[in-house]
Amino acid sequence: MHQIENKFQKKVYEMLFVSKLLSLLFCGIIIFIQYNVHFLKNLHKYMSFSMITAMLGIGMLTLIYKIWIFSYKNNKITSKVSATDIIEIILFIGIFSILIIFSGVHTSHYKFIFLFIIIPTTMQFGINYGIGVSSICSILVLLIDYMALPRNTINIFFETDLILTGVFLLTAWSLGYYVNIEKEYRKEISQLANMDELTGVYNHRFFQEALSEKIEVSKNKKTSVALLFIDIDYFKYYNDLYGHQAGDKVLEKIGDILKNLIRKEDIVARYGGEEFAIILPNTKEEQALNIAEKIRSTIEKIEFEGEENLPNKKLTVSVGVSDFPNKAKSKEELIKASDDALYRAKFFNKNRVETYHSVLEELKKDIQQEHIDLISSVKTLISVINAKDRYTYGHTERVVIYCKMLADRLGLREEDKKILRYGAYLHDIGKIEIGKDILNKKMPLTDEEWKLLKKHPENGAEIIRAVDSLKDVIPLIFYHHERYDGNGYPKGLKGEEIPYLARILTVADSFDAMTSNRPYQSRKSFEDAIEELRRCSKSQFDPKIVDVFIEIIEKNIDKFDRMR
Known part of the structure; x- marks a missing residue:
């Protein structure tokens, strides 16, 4: 809507610009005609007052023209009256008044030239300013008539000028009224379009x-x-x-x-x-x-x-x-x-x-300066993954919470807590290599698709490998799908061979996967997921970690259930 409004304002400005250029043209014509008259009558006086006045007038008009051209190129137009606008209006009224006096005072045929300031003022600033300017112009015309002849002399131009002042006022009122209606209409249309x-x-x-x-x-x-x-x-x-x-x-x-x-x-x-x-x-x-x-x-x-x-x-x-x-x-x-x-x-x-x-914002404080840009790239990759699979964002956030509570309960060192938190946040970054059709597939995956999905821990570790400051996080990303019985992937590690922090992440990651809705499965209840953890203890998960995790979940089950 702003673009349409700007386009409309530009068109209005073009109209005002043309109107003002026409006023300059008429001013030039008046100066040219009057100068020729004076020049022919006073051919022997090349530096006469009339010639100087004409040159000054043309010079002033040229200056105004240059100002307008600059203003037009910068497209500076508003419906609010500024000090510059008031000066411009006063300047034009003054120039027009001088030209009327210069071209015959009360007998001048060019009194209509005031319309060239009444019309653009009304179009740009509305009916109130239009009526105000037209009133000033009318007073000036009648004042010129009054001052031009002695009081006892009949001024035959006065009646005509009364009609002309009426035209001034009528033009300002009718055009201003139309401008107001048009503004109200545009405002209503804008409201309808914007609301x-x-x-x-x-x-x-x-x-x-x-x-x-x-x-x-x-x-x-x-x-x-x-x-x-x-x-x-x-x-x-x-x-x-x-x-x-x-x-x-x-x-x-x-x-x-x-x-x-x-x-x-x-x-x-x-x-x-x-x-x-x-x-x-x-x-x-x-x-x-x-x-x-x-x-x-x-x-x-x-x-x-x-x-x-x-x-x-x-x-x-x-x-x-x-x-x-x-x-x-x-x-x-x-x-x-x-x-x-x-x-x-x-x-x-x-x-x-x-x-x-963002954990990544926190992470920036802990990595070397030369790797800051890489972290920003990682953040972008995570945004891409979230766009592919909205589940991933909520899953990641919850896994971070689970890992934090587990780390506190297990009494991990602060450095290990930080590594675990970063690992929880980044563990699925390798999914950037997997298509949206696979991530959101509602039917069971084919062998080829499952093989591709199982590559995401290796892909993620490879992405993070470029950041030397995150080298301690790589094992968590790489091994978070290993099983305690050795039947996991990608390396088939068993028991204590699996890094301890990766075993913690595996429990938190699996529990959230079970209790979340996925395209290919409905979520389990917390009670069912806890039973699944117990059943898979020693086979898929480290039993000691499972026991601590279940204790945490059972104590906070109402809180965690509201997280869904």
Whole structure:
């Protein structure tokens, strides 16, 4: 919509430019005609006052023309009146007045030239300024008539000039009225094009344009832009339970709540489905978190019809928060970061606010400077994997949580905890080499496809091998699919031969795989997954690690179950 508006403004500017050029042309004609008259009458006086006046007039008009050309090339036009605009209007009124006096005072035939300042002023600034300028021009015309002749002399031009001033005022009023109608119409069309009809907030297209604009402003002014992504918890469940009409009422109500909670400068939009986005200009992450929490807690306290039948007995929202340029360096990164934060909030209990956090950002502090760019490349690869297989992101985040709790319970050294956390985050990076059709296939994999999938630990280790600072993480990536009985891959290691941290990662990774929905299998309950761990203890998993992990899960089963 901004592009259409800019195109329209450019066309208006072209009209104004032509109008002003015509005024210069008429000024030049008047000067030329009057100079010729004076020149022929005073042929012997080449440096007469008239000649000097003509030269000055043409020089001034040339200067104005150059200024306009520069302004036009830079496309600087607004509907707001600046000091430069006022000076330009006064200058033109002055020039036109001088030309009328120069061409015969009250007998001049060129008084209509004031229309060339009345029309563009009205077109650009509206009816009020148009009426104001036309009134000044009318007063000047009548004042010239009044001052030109003695009081007792009848001025035969006065009646004609009264009609002319009426034309000035009528032109300004009618054109200004049309401009106002056109502006209102464009505003309504813009609202229809930019607003989401159901919720009354801005739509996805406007959100994208506004975010680009706010980020540009942020870059220029060295400020921050925060972004909130808001998703209604269990909304699909609510829709299935009560129907889409009831769901639409919820969306409409939440749209109203968000509009009432945001600040004047903030922008709330419906991002899609049950998801909303709020742009917070000149806002850092800490402020954004406070705003997000206020939104979450307000919605939690409001009663919605039928919410008592939802899994958590309340209709709530989850919120993801990130900011530019602290957590993201571009619009795309900001959207991705906020979306990832929202995903964390949805998986970790729902009805919560989460800020964006990347293990890779933490990792940058621990690696050599020359490898920073490689880590950024790894981050990009993980984003590509997530785009291929959305399951991978949630899986990775949960495995990181499981590994962290296991590491604390097992009393690992801080350095080993860090290696385990990085390994949990990067263990599936080798899936970048596997096609989306295989990752999301609902039917059983063929032997060839399974052989390709089993290559991802080796692929991942090869990717990370270039980063010397991550050499201790490579065994976790390479061996996380080995089995305690030696029947795993890629090397078929057995028991204590498998690195200890890799054995921890295997338990956490397998448990989450069992309790997650995949294209080819439905998720197991936590109780069933625990029984599967017990059954496969000593065969697939290290029994000591399994015992500790089951103890952790059983103590936190309600919390972990809400992560789904």
